Amino acid sequence: MPLTPMGDDADRIGINPVFVGEDQRGSVPRNQLADGGLDPEVAYQLVHDELMLDGNARLNLATFVTTWMEPAAQRLMAECADKNMIDKDEYPQTAALEARCVNILARLWHAPGADPDDAEAATGCSTTGSSEAAMLAGLALLRRWRARRRAAGLPTDRPNIVMGVNVQVCWEKFARYWDVEPRLVPMDGDTFHLTAEGAVARCDENTIGVVAILGSTFDGSYEPVAEICAALDDLHDRSGVDVPVHVDGASGAMIAPFVDPDLAWDFQLPRVASINTSGHKYGLVYPGVGWIVWRDAASLPEELVFKVNYLGGEMPTFALNFSRPGAQVVAQYYQFVRLGFDGYRRVQQYARDVAVRLASRIAELGPFTLLTDGSELPVFAFRIADGVDDLTVFDVSAALRQRGWQVPAYTFPADREDLAVLRIVVRNGFGHDLADLLVEDLVRVLPSAVLSTTPADEGFHH
Numbered sequence: 157m158p159l160t161p162m163g164d165d166a167d168r169i170g171i172n173p174v175f176v177g178e179d180q181r182g183s184v185p186r187n188q189l190a191d192g193g194l195d196p197e198v199a200y201q202l203v204h205d206e207l208m209l210d211g212n213a214r215l216n217l218a219t220f221v222t223t224w225m226e227p228a229a230q231r232l233m234a235e236c237a238d239k240n241m242i243d244k245d246e247y248p249q250t251a252a253l254e255a256r257c258v259n260i261l262a263r264l265w266h267a268p269g270a271d272p273d274d275a276e277a278a279t280g281c282s283t284t285g286s287s288e289a290a291m292l293a294g295l296a297l298l299r300r301w302r303a304r305r306r307a308a309g310l311p312t313d314r315p316n317i318v319m320g321v322n323v324q325v326c327w328e329k330f331a332r333y334w335d336v337e338p339r340l341v342p343m344d345g346d347t348f349h350l351t352a353e354g355a356v357a358r359c360d361e362n363t364i365g366v367v368a369i370l371g372s373t374f375d376g377s378y379e380p381v382a383e384i385c386a387a388l389d390d391l392h393d394r395s396g397v398d399v400p401v402h403v404d405g406a407s408g409a410m411i412a413p414f415v416d417p418d419l420a421w422d423f424q425l426p427r428v429a430s431i432n433t434s435g436h437k438y439g440l441v442y443p444g445v446g447w448i449v450w451r452d453a454a455s456l457p458e459e460l461v462f463k464v465n466y467l468g469g470e471m472p473t474f475a476l477n478f479s480r481p482g483a484q485v486v487a488q489y490y491q492f493v494r495l496g497f498d499g500y501r502r503v504q505q506y507a508r509d510v511a512v513r514l515a516s517r518i519a520e521l522g523p524f525t526l527l528t529d530g531s532e533l534p535v536f537a538f539r540i541a542d543g544v545d546d547l548t549v550f551d552v553s554a555a556l557r558q559r560g561w562q563v564p565a566y567t568f569p570a571d572r573e574d575l576a577v578l579r580i581v582v583r584n585g586f587g588h589d590l591a592d593l594l595v596e597d598l599v600r601v602l603p604s605a606v607l608s609t610t611p612a613d614e615g616f617h618h
């Protein structure tokens with residue numbers, strides 16, 4: 157059978173002739189099942205080769221998600237790839253590690269009553285990521301509001317949720333999926349996230365909760381959780397309207413406890429009902445794990461917990477999905493054991509140091525103005541400086557892409573659609589040296605007329 161030359165037929169994928177004998181097929185259909193299969197090594201090479209075109213994850217400064225784990229963690233994950241998180245009866249130790257992680261997080265976030273000796277003490281679970289965690293948190297808020305209203309004989313047909321317009325899309329999804337009116341507080345001037353006044357002004361008796369973000373996806377800034385809670389306390393005193401707060405700590409709930417120990421943002425604030433984080437962001441695990449923890453069992457309505465007995469044993473479950481990989485949960489526990497509190501502190505402090513120094517170097521170049529400086533999340537956003545013409549953030553992003561760097565450029569939401577920024581997310585595995593290489597490339601792609609330093613001046617030693 158003649159070999160089909162690569163690229164001759166858009167519907168088929170060619171196979172390297174090295175792998176193909178006289179009597180074998182030289183290509184496979186791209187979009188439908190072939191009649192027969194391939195040897196494992198050939199199939200591996202075919203898929204592997206195509207994936208060469210994916211970007212280099214370590215140069216991706218757009219994502220918050222972990223792109224590097226050490227070899228021992230990778231080995232453990234490979235060993236657990238066949239474990240289904242939901243089979244708690246079959247994999248009781250994986251289930252035990254999940255419960256321990258929930259307890260570790262509950263204590264880290266100062267949940268009242270989280271007892272280190274009692275694995276049942278904390279209320280929470282693993283999820284696929286912060287998006288699923290947001291759905292569960294939102295549902296708990298909705299159900300609790302409805303129960304309170306019903307008990308008082310009040311209508312329950314017009315729930316709303318208050319949050320900044322800068323929320324991640326998962327919260328808009330929550331509102332749409334469950335028919336809750338999203339009350340989005342717009343950006344205002346140089347205020348790019350939710351403020352206490354903005355939140356309280358939109359709350360009423362139909363508000364199921366306020367979402368405060370630690371920190372914002374748009375620019376890495378922390379929302380003032382304590383101020384928002386205090387303003388809601390005041391609203392309660394004045395009007396009787398009692399609105400709980402959910403903290404979306406997708407990134408920050410794994411940063412602040414370690415490097416901002418004096419910041420009040422967690423369950424130490426009595427108004428905080430629940431907190432989520434992405435284990436796969438600053439929890440330092442590869443994609444596929446998030447966490448949701450409630451203040452106490454009373455904050456999670458009983459009707460959201462389902463009991464299933466068909467895997468053996470009677471297991472409570474309150475995640476949206478049923479089957480889910482166990483490897484990521486095991487890897488989360490590995491990171492907790494491997495790093496301990498001090499290890500996390502050092503990793504997060506280093507990420508912050510890299511972000512702050514990189515931000516200041518970029519500010520010194522001349523054509524950029526920082527919106528944030530990496531001192532909250534190790535994330536910062538910057539725009540083209542006033543008076544710099546003929547340069548857009550989109551040009552800069554595209555030019556950096558030629559060297560493999562992915563630095564996203566985007567416009568802000570209402571009421572600052574006029575503002576276009578670049579954003580850099582510093583993660584574990586992106587150190588000072590890579591940051592210096594990025595600055596060198598940035599200098600190279602900028603027209604020399606806009607630079608305040610010449611490329612020769614910009615050597616930086618650390």
Ligand SMILES: Cc1ncc(COP(=O)(O)O)c(C=O)c1O
Nearest residue numbers: 220285286287324373404406434
């Ligand atoms: C503040 C915030 N919330 C939620 C999410 C969604 O998280 P995940 O990707 O884990 O579903 C993100 C992701 O960037 C985020 O930044």
